[in-house]
Amino acid sequence: MNPDGATVRPPRTPRDTGRAPRLLYARPGIIVTADRFTVGRSSWRVAELTHLHSSRGPHDRMATRAVLVSTVVIGGVGLLLGFTGGLQRLTAGAYLLLGAVFLVPVLLAAAGDRWRPPAYELWGRRAGADELLFSSDDERQFGQVSRALRRAREMNSYGGWEDPLASAEPWRPRR
DSSP: OOTTSOOOOOOOOHHHHTSOOOEEEEETTEEEESSEEEETTEEEEGGGOEEEEEEEOOOOHHHHHHHHHHHHHHHHHHHHHHHHTGGGGOOHHHHHHHHHHTTHHHHHHHHHHHHSOOOEEEEEEETTEEEEEEEESOHHHHHHHHHHHHHHHHHHHTTSOOOHHHHOOOOOOOO
């Protein structure tokens, strides 16, 4: 019995069912079967993975530094103008230009997230510790891998459950 009170069934192996493990997703470097999840050289048994959740990785370091540097420089220029009394001698056009310059950090942050968005990360818990299982910049690939791993978890938790839509006969009226 797990600490949260749930019971765990022993995982089914190909010897138990007499067939090979069902392949759910396969691309170069990433394989998800009903029993194992493999990314590169790392491999985990699906039955051992719990608490699957996704998140976004950190922002690009160059974009973060550019925003920080531009904010400090523009703030320093504003403080310098304020202390020297230069703000009273500025014209209305100069105030508009100064206001537009204060938007530079915001524009840099938006451009940085657009060009180098944070990676999508799939996390899971194994043996009581959180582990990063998979990370990708491609939202579509990330969605496919995470859905395949969730299906594999469901198949393990129900003891070899087959896809109900693939095995169901469609209803047809009698004529």
